[in-house]
Amino acid sequence: MDLVKGLIAIGAGIAVCAGMMTGLGEGLCAGMAITAMGKNPDMAPTLRSNMILGIALSETCAIYGLLIAIILIFVY
Secondary structure (H helix, E strand, O other), rough: OHHHHHHHHHHHHHHHHHHHHHHHHHHHHHHHHHHHHOOHHHHHHHHHHHHHHHHHHHHHHHHHHHHHHHHHHHHO
16 A cells, blocks of 8 residues: 555656646746747737747646646545
């Protein structure tokens, strides 16, 4: 039983790592969008909407990883 709980803890930790990498990707996306807006201010509304859409889509990966971690820890 201890082995199963240990493996569940490792699996939950790996699932949470998805959130860390998502945060890194979101930061890169936002930084590059700000750089592009600075170089071409006329495209700012288009860049902003595309940036928000991309960040929202990548955030779902972190939410799924958190959900899997919570299920692993509290259900098993």
